[in-house]
Amino acid sequence: MNRRQFGNLFLGGSFLATAAAFLFPIVRYVLPPKQAEASQKRVAAGKVKDFSPNSGKIFKFGSTPAMLVNTAEGQFLAFSAVCTHLTCTVTYDAASGTLYCPCHNGRFDMSGRVVAGPPPAPLEVYAVEVAGEDIFVSRKG
Numbered sequence: 001m002n003r004r005q006f007g008n009l010f011l012g013g014s015f016l017a018t019a020a021a022f023l024f025p026i027v028r029y030v031l032p033p034k035q036a037e038a039s040q041k042r043v044a045a046g047k048v049k050d051f052s053p054n055s056g057k058i059f060k061f062g063s064t065p066a067m068l069v070n071t072a073e074g075q076f077l078a079f080s081a082v083c084t085h086l087t088c089t090v091t092y093d094a095a096s097g098t099l100y101c102p103c104h105n106g107r108f109d110m111s112g113r114v115v116a117g118p119p120p121a122p123l124e125v126y127a128v129e130v131a132g133e134d135i136f137v138s139r140k141g
């Protein structure tokens with residue numbers, strides 16, 4: 001190998017290493033890591049004593065946020081907290097008894113159905129199981 005070949009090889013290798021160092025974080029950002037959804041079928045969402053009537057709390061359901069609501073009537077309901085419009089996180093609006101998305105004023109009723117705003121689909125509704133003081137949430141079906 002002469003000096004010219006060595007120089008070309010060195011410059012080519014440097015260019016490839018620089019390009020890889022630049023592209024790797026972008027690819028990692030665009031393609032999020034796979035989460036093991038199978039292990040997240042049932043999660044402990046909280047304790048009964050932590051929920052006063054007509055209140056809601058965000059909890060983690062796998063890799064996504066979810067909302068557990070204790071209605072004014074004392075019924076526990078759980079929903080995906082990911083808005084179906086542009087994936088903002090919804091909150092519980094105690095004044096209206098609805099789930100509210102602050103990004104574009106989306107609103108969902110206590111069945112997860114869209115009642116106002118741009119969301120194109122209802123929120124996913126989860127099954128709730130109260131076992132003593134513990135509240136467990138799981139996917140339906």
Ligand code: FES
Nearest residue numbers: 083085086101106
């Ligand atoms: S992201 Fe929720 S209404 Fe737009």
